[in-house]
Each structure stands twice: as C-alpha cells, then as structure tokens.
Amino acid sequence: MEIHIDSAVLTEAVGRAARVLPARSPLPVLGGLLLEAGEDGRLSVFGLDHEASARVEAEAETVTPGRVLVLGRRLLDICKVLPRGRTALAVEGPRLSVSSGDVRFGLSLLPLDAHPAAPALPPVLGEVDGDAFAEAVAQVAAAAGRDDALPVLTGIRLALDGPEMTLAATDRYRYAVRTLEWYPDPAAAPAEPADVVVPARRLAETARSLAAGGRARIGLDAHSLGFERAGLRATTRLLDGRLPRHDKLFALGDHAVAVTGRAALVEAVKRVSVVAEGDSPVQLAFDGTALRLRAGYEDDVASQRLPAALDGAQEMTVAFNPGYLLDALDRFTADDVRLHLLGPGQRALLTDGDDGRHRHLLMSVKPLV
Secondary structure (H helix, E strand, O other): OEEEEEHHHHHHHHHHHHOOOOOOOOOHHHHEEEEEEOOOOEEEEEEEOOOEEEEEEEEOEEEEOEEEEEEHHHHHHHHHHOOOOEEEEEEEOOEEEEEEOOEEEEEEOOOHHHOOOOOOOOOEEEEEEHHHHHHHHHHHHOOOOOOOOOHHHHEEEEEEEOOEEEEEEEOOOEEEEEEEEOEEOHHHOOOOOEEEEEEHHHHHHHHHHHOOOOEEEEEEOOOEEEEEEOOEEEEEEOEOOOOOOOHHHHOOOOOEEEEEEHHHHHHHHHHHHHHOOOOOOEEEEEOOOEEEEEEEEOOEEEEEEEEEEEEOOOOEEEEEOHHHHHHHHHOOOOOEEEEEEOOOOOEEEEEOOOOOOEEEEEEOEOOOO
C-alpha cells in the first residue's frame, strides 16, 4: 500500500476513527486502526471496540492500493506532530512508513486476519440534520450518569415517534430532555415508535463527527444504532434497560417562574461559588425585580445581585449544587433562561423559551441559613 495525502486531512480522519478505540486492551490488535487505500483515490480508516465502530473516508492519491493495520493511538500521536502539507504512507517490509518533508516515522504492522470485521449498518429508518443532532446530544449528555455500576443511567434515551426525535438523560439528580425534528423514511417506518438507550459518551462522539455535514442517515435494529453520511459510517451498541420516564417529573403544576439573563447568571454562579466548598450550594433568592446569589458560610461568603423577573410568587429562595447548575445553564443558547420553581428542596425546571424543546430538571437543595 502507498498513498499521498494532506497531513491535516489524515489527522482528521485518524482522529475521528480513533475515538472508538478502547483506552486499554489486552490484545494490541484491538487497539488497531485499519487503513485501506482504494483504487478510487479514497483512504478508509476503520476502528472499533466492543461498544462502537467508526469508518471514516478521506480524499487521497493512491499509488498502490492495499490494507494495513497499525496501532491507532500511536498513529494519531504521529499525525498530530506531522508538518503541514503532503504526507506519504507506504508499506516497507514489516512497517508502515509515514513521512512528511524531512520527518519520517515507522510503525509496526499488526496481523490483519486477527482484526474483527466491520459491522453492517442497521436498517435505515430516516435522516436527521447533523448540526441539530450534535447540539441536541451535547445538551442532554451533561445529565448522563458516570457510574458504570448503573449502566443504563450512563446512556441517552433516543426515541423516534413520527417526525419527532426525543433525547433524554438522567443520573437521578438531574434530568435533561431535548426534542428535535428528524425525517423518517415512510417505506422503512417501524411498526411502533422506536425507543432505545445508547451509551452517552459514544453517542456524543458520533454526534460531533456528524456536525457540519448536512443530513445523516439513521439505522436501528435490536442491538445497535448506526449513522451514515458521506465519508463516515458509525455504529454503537444499545444498552439494556430503560430510563425512568420524565413525564410526571416535568409536570410541576402550580409554580413560580423566574426569568433572568443566562450569560450573566453563568458568570455570577462561577463568581460566588469560588467560596463554596465541596457540595456547598449556591443560593438564588428572587423577589419581584431582582435575583440575589449567595454562597459560602461563616467568614467566607460571596454575593451578587442581578436583574430578574418573578411571576407566580412575591418571593422565592432556592439553592442548587453549583456544578449541576452550571452544567445545565451552559447547554442553553438563548439570551434568557426561565426557572420554573416549586420551592426550596423541590424540583426546578430550566427552559429557554416557550416551545419546551430543551428542558433540564434539577433538584433544589436546602437554602443557606
């Protein structure tokens, strides 16, 4: 195999495919990236682990077609330090030579026959806009759990019902939900709405790769979720189980609504939480026209006032874990944020408008004394 390719193009392709490689593997071959140079002038870079797979294609000049398997993370490290410009990849005996200008690397080849075959893309159900999907996944992934002892809570629920896609995630302390439009294929519509749970980290990696690429095809079967667009094919296995339903949790009944500037609130939370130790909360006290933030105890305290409007109560004081609150606020994009409040120690729902497409539920904690 021998090809010529721009170093930036190579780095991007290798980087996207390497995201699915296992952090550690007892078998070096499972940490490999399969490089395949076709006669059509395309380089295919393929990687996988037990959860996900990714195949990325890039433009290249093929001198000699062929296939090689090399350690993926080592190849990525090399790509990151290559000089900008034309790069040559060629098999020389037991090694893959990577050279650019005066720089030259040699990578040992791994046995091709020991590498698992690429999984097929599940049956395609329709399409979704890559940019909108990437934004939506990032918004809900912040609420996904990190505890592998509860694997279903480390996932993102993906539900397809008619022309609407729902993404949701929870770690039991917060719950994020985002709806967006997708474009089902009438000829491939399932008999009933699809509802699956996908590993959050894997879905977030795939979603980032789909951004700025137009529409992507969505495939789904009983075991895996897949995406495909020009130059990229990715699959992710499904998690067993279901997330708890959010319908009743998000139905607050009679409650107060506070509105304030999102960017100013983010900066104020960051500022006052400097004196908050451990899980110490940040308190938000609303009256009719203002919000007063306060954090800290005894000698080390901080406070700041912001303009805010409160409807449904004369005043309301709640408190939140500052990290959870910032995670939620950072995922909204509108100028203002709405806080739907039941009261101290109860559920609070954050939204950025009246359409309810992005909602983030937090549990408030006991306010500061």
